[in-house]
Amino acid sequence: MSAVYDKVALIGLGLIAGSISLAARKAGAANKIIGTARSAKTRAAARNLMLCDEIADNAASAVRGADLVILCVPVGAMGKVMSEIKPHLKPGAVVTDVGSVKQEVIDQVLPHLPPQVHFIPGHPLAGTEQSGPYSGFAELFVNRWWLLTPLPDSDPSEVSRLRRFIRALGANVEDMEPGHHDLVLAVTSHTPHLIAYTMVGVADHLKRVTESEVIKYSAAGFRDFTRIAASDPTMWRDVFLNNKDAVLDILGRFTEELFVLQRAIRMGDGEQLHDYFTRTRAIRRGIIEAGQDTDAPDFGRGPKSGPANRD
Numbered sequence: 001m002s003a004v005y006d007k008v009a010l011i012g013l014g015l016i017a018g019s020i021s022l023a024a025r026k027a028g029a030a031n032k033i034i035g036t037a038r039s040a041k042t043r044a045a046a047r048n049l050m051l052c053d054e055i056a057d058n059a060a061s062a063v064r065g066a067d068l069v070i071l072c073v074p075v076g077a078m079g080k081v082m083s084e085i086k087p088h089l090k091p092g093a094v095v096t097d098v099g100s101v102k103q104e105v106i107d108q109v110l111p112h113l114p115p116q117v118h119f120i121p122g123h124p125l126a127g128t129e130q131s132g133p134y135s136g137f138a139e140l141f142v143n144r145w146w147l148l149t150p151l152p153d154s155d156p157s158e159v160s161r162l163r164r165f166i167r168a169l170g171a172n173v174e175d176m177e178p179g180h181h182d183l184v185l186a187v188t189s190h191t192p193h194l195i196a197y198t199m200v201g202v203a204d205h206l207k208r209v210t211e212s213e214v215i216k217y218s219a220a221g222f223r224d225f226t227r228i229a230a231s232d233p234t235m236w237r238d239v240f241l242n243n244k245d246a247v248l249d250i251l252g253r254f255t256e257e258l259f260v261l262q263r264a265i266r267m268g269d270g271e272q273l274h275d276y277f278t279r280t281r282a283i284r285r286g287i288i289e290a291g292q293d294t295d296a297p298d299f300g301r302g303p304k305s306g307p308a309n310r311d
Contacts, residue, residue: 004203
């Protein structure tokens with residue numbers, strides 16, 4: 001395919017940025033990809049991996065002349081990064097991001113946005129529990145959803161162009177209002193991650209179960225919790241701090257549901273438990289039918305499967 005953008009700059013070189021670079025180079029979606037990271041160690045690793053066409057020593061150098069700038073840093077760092085690159089963005093450039101929270105990112109970025117630069121917030125619903133430059137792979141976005149939350153004054157032609165770039169990486173694209181995005185992700189990603197962290201924390205503090213027993217006898221459910229809870233702690237700290245209203249809303253609803261199940265168990269109400277589990281089981285079937293997971297044994301995570309996708 002012909003390149004969608006001439007020069008793409010990636011700010012941050014973790015799992016998502018590395019996968020964007022690998023996928024874009026594989027698809028020929030950009031003529032040149034420049035990456036940078038705050039850590040010299042990360043930049044050295046990216047150079048060793050030849051992760052991008054060029055690794056810049058700082059964000060200002062990376063974005064000069066770039067047609068597309070992708071902010072791949074934790075949500076809490078978006079505003080600081082934008083203030084650094086603002087003087088170096090070329091007129092007509094597009095800035096997007098991969099943050100898991102959208103309204104907070106918009107609030108941080110807009111005050112630093114030059115008048116002739118386009119900002120189109122985005123969020124790829126893809127990832128693994130791994131992080132860092134060595135964790136990226138070109139197939140990460142294949143058949144995953146990448147949500148865009150265009151602003152009211154976003155240039156339709158630039159939004160369309162960004163969609164073409166994302167589709168070239170293998171992803172499906174859909175637009176969503178920022179506040180609704182944050183509520184949806186609180187249900188599908190943020191609260192489940194918090195529950196996973198909590199369950200692993202409970203096991204850690206339950207002194208009647210030794211650490212060796214927790215590790216040795218882990219069943220599939222707990223193994224999945226530990227895999228989710230192994231995700232990047234900086235990223236998830238920022239997610240919860242910057243989407244707290246939606247997360248607290250969903251946590252309240254979760255607590256109410258948990259009380260219902262507690263009462264059913266206490267009262268020996270097998271019929272209510274069976275009906276509840278039957279309804280919720282249908283959600284899993286819907287995810288499989290939508291192509292967002294597999295019904296293969298062990299959730300498709302055997303030795304022949306690729307990395308499991310996580311937001």
